Amino acid sequence: MIFPQIQKPVLALILAASCQAAWAGPEEDYTSGYDMYYKKGDVVEAMPLLTKAADAGYAPAQATLGGILDYSEYDEDAIAYYRKAADQGNAEGxxxxxxxLSIGEGAPKDTTEARRLIALAAEQGHKQAVSVLAQAYISGKLDIPENERQGAEAQRWIKLSAEDNYLPAIDALIxxxxxxxxxxxxxxxxxxRWQAKSYELQGLNKKGQRKRAPKK
Incomplete structure (x- = not known):
């Protein structure tokens, strides 16, 4: 998900103003804040609503706020909100x-916990998580041991990612x-079969060459 970046002084003022938001249910606050942020680009109105919903325990708001804070480099706060969402089983969190955690941003690096969390998200069908997990099995990231990169779990995630058109996974299967x-x-x-899919996704012909535009 792409987040509009907020300058730190501005974000600090917005978060401080969150207590002034009018009362509404957490889900309603989240929906209103999300629309304000992503559809209207109104950060000032959106952040108090998202923060109120997140602080009320609404997991989607916690995950979204975590993403905004992460993108704006409020790493420790981002970790806190992501964790609250993750503890409720939210895939985005x-x-x-x-x-x-996989890169030690906002908290000490912990690839074992990172892998566990990403796998939990992937199990829920989170597409980015599936691709990241597949890439980890392909390249050995997240400290996946070599022997585990040659087994059923590796095949499972790489195939799922390939079916979702992730080219590195397709190339690994080829x-x-x-x-x-x-x-x-x-x-x-x-x-x-997988080579044909790769060519199709890249707009290539059966010989792996760029398709020519039809003559007018």
């Missing part, structure tokens, strides 16, 4: 917290089916 890898046996037909 799990992914956001896991992503920050190589695995051509050469044998990821715990898969070589399979020329499967390699060709």
């Amino acid at each position: 799990q992914f956001g917290l896991g992503s920050m 190589k695995a089916y051509r050469e044998g890898g990821l715990g898969l046996e070589a399979n020329a037909a499967e390699a060709e």
